[in-house]
Amino acid sequence: MQANELITKEDLRQFKNEMLTEMKLLLKPGGTSQSKQWLKSYEVRKLLNISPGTLQNLRVNGTLRYTKIGGLLYYKYEDILGLLEENSR
Structure with missing residues (x-):
């Protein structure tokens, strides 16, 4: 950044909005x-x-399905979402 470049409040607001959208x-x-x-x-x-x-x-x-490969256990993300939906109040 050169010494004569300034960041304005509007630049910061725009950056904040872009960051929030990405998050x-x-x-x-x-x-x-x-x-x-x-x-x-x-x-x-x-x-x-x-x-x-x-x-x-x-x-x-049997509440949560899984797959075992070697010594590792894997779970489907959609099964976890389903479990959360079933137990929501």
């Missing part, structure tokens, strides 16, 4: 941040804010 797109289901179809266990636990034991209970009682 909303990223946080929206189907947006870039959640475009992964399959999530690992730690991602599901973080997303739902649950413990490893709670996730295991969801698997064992």
Whole structure:
């Protein structure tokens, strides 16, 4: 940036609006941040804010479907959304 370039309040407002628009797109289901179809266990636990034991209970009682490949467990993002919808009040 050169010494004679100034950032105006309008420039900052425009930047803020663009940043908010991008963040909303990223946080929206189907947006870039959640475009992964399959999530690992730690991602599901973080997303739902649950413990490893709670996730295991969801698997064992058939509440949440999963796929095991090698030693890793994978969960479909759409199944997790469905679980949240079923339990919404």
